[in-house]
Amino acid sequence: MRTWFWTLLLAVVAVALAVLLREHGGNVLIMAQPWRIQVSLTFAVVLLIVAFVALYAGLRLLSWLVAIPGRVRAWRGRRLQARDHELLERGWIELLEGRYAHAEKDLTRLLDQTRKSSLQVLAALSAGRAAHGLREFARRDALLERAREKAGQDPGLQEAVATVAADLLLEQGRAQDALARLEPLQDGGARHLHTVRLLLQAHHELGHHDQTFVLARSLSRRGVVDQAEARRLIESSAAARLRDAGDENWRAIWKDLKADERTLPEVALAAAAAFESAGQSDEAAKVLEAAIAQGLDQRLLAAYARCDVAQVPRRLEKAEGWLQKQPRHPDLLCTLGVLCLTGQLWGPAERYLLRSLQQRSDAHAHALLGSLYDRLDRPAEAARHWRQATAAGMALPVLAADGALPPADTAGDPALLDAQELDFLASQEAAAAQAEPREPVVPPDVEAPLDGETPLAVQASDIDAPHDVQAHVSASDYLLDPDARQTGPAAGSPAGTQADIEDLFDSAPIPGLEPLPEDAAPDERDGSAGQPREGAGGRDDATR
Secondary structure (H helix, E strand, O other): OHHHHHHHHHHHHHHHHHHHHHHOOOEEEEEEOOEEEEEEHHHHHHHHHHHHHHHHHHHHHHHHHHOHHHHHHHHHHHHHHHHHHHHHHHHHHHHHHOOHHHHHHHHHHHHHHOOOHHHHHHHHHHHHHHHHHOOOHHHHHHHHHHHHHHHOOOHHHHHHHHHHHHHHHHHHOOHHHHHHHHHHHHHOOOOOHHHHHHHHHHHHHHOOHHHHHHHHHHHHHHOOOOHHHHHHHHHHHHHHHHHHOOOOHHHHHHHHOOHHHHOOHHHHHHHHHHHHHOOOHHHHHHHHHHHHHHOOOHHHHHHHHOOOHHHHHHHHHHHHHHHHHOOOOHHHHHHHHHHHHHOOOHHHHHHHHHHHHHHOOOHHHHHHHHHHHHHOOOHHHHHHHHHHHHHHHOOOOOOOOOOOOOOOOOOOOOOOOOHHHHHHHHHHHHHHHHOOOOOOOOOOOOOOOOOOOOOOOOOHHHOOOHHHHOOOOOHHHHOOOHHHOOOOOOOOOOOOOHHHHHHHHHOOOOOOOOOOOOOOOHHHHHOOOOOOOOOOOOOOOOOO
């Protein structure tokens, strides 16, 4: 638009000048001793215009020639800047892609070759983040120190260096060092959102509950953090402040909290504990009731159930009102059961606990029922619920089914003695230890053993009285505990053989077969016709 305007203006001036010169002719006399030059007016005007154009062109040419070194320097600067931007762009792309080794290489190269301070700070911070990704903390700290030196006195660059350094130190778990980097920014009035979030994280990790509470409440009010995260931080920090405060300071902290903050579960638990310590059980109950009204939290219900007998009627009435709204809540039913147990209302306590177990198998409810039944002198049911409490409270291994055969019925085995006979044998052994030793009883049909041989075992059925076996068999040989048995053969008893062991097992009755009468014929005792009789070294197939 400007070009068209000047073109139109020059055309108008040229037309006006041509009309003026045509109507007013004249001469121009130039006196320059010893010369006298006279030309027409039109020629003089044209000559002036040509001279002006030539002068202007000459001056422009001279200016262009003089500006050549500057233009060369500017061109070189633009080329270097383009190269730096290319390295910075490539390094940042590699950093975002997670190629930290290549990113650190390119950004370090950029740091060494660029001359612009802001670009040097940016390259050093980016290279430090890449070294942090490689877990090279020594190189990272060196790059952060170079960035701090290059920042100089520029407040913007100093804040950038401190923020990046604090962020990396927090990721490493060095909250104290990160807070030391951020404190100058806080004192200087820097209130950028990212800086405040880093301050909140550092104070939270260091356990500074007062600062955490103030910063979390501020960020939550501004809506720049997740509300659930801010609620969690406010809850934990406010509860810690109430627990750590003195006997009277906690009241000021409690009054400073907002209504919605007082109903947070951990805050309500801490406040209720403080009121209980101060002897104000009614206020503690009100705090818990306000929090439970927002949600039936298990921790709040458990704390509400812990009270003295005087508080039971009031709390029972309140809990039954909650039960009308949620009649199948297992924790609420368990809380009612505990309150009834505290008030010694055994019947309602049993009903509430059984209803709670119908909704959920809980170790706490089973243990409470076990204690209740033990108090009511019902040991079988108490033991059953205690076992179920153990099973519900921990993962018990599933025992494999026993694949072995059931034990043989040895009640009719004459070689085994019962407990009364064991006691009798023990008394006989004690008496025999004081009396003169007796000769071993040998059946008449058994030959006397030769010198050095072990006598054969005497069957108890071949001896008239059980006490005759005392010289050969010790009472400990009949104990069921294998550790109490003798490791070797007893005095006067033979060493066991495989045949004796098989005879002992063959003496056990076979299930499904009726015992034969004592007066049966030998053939009937040995086996029915057509069935093979067991030999000395084995059994028949049916017995197996």
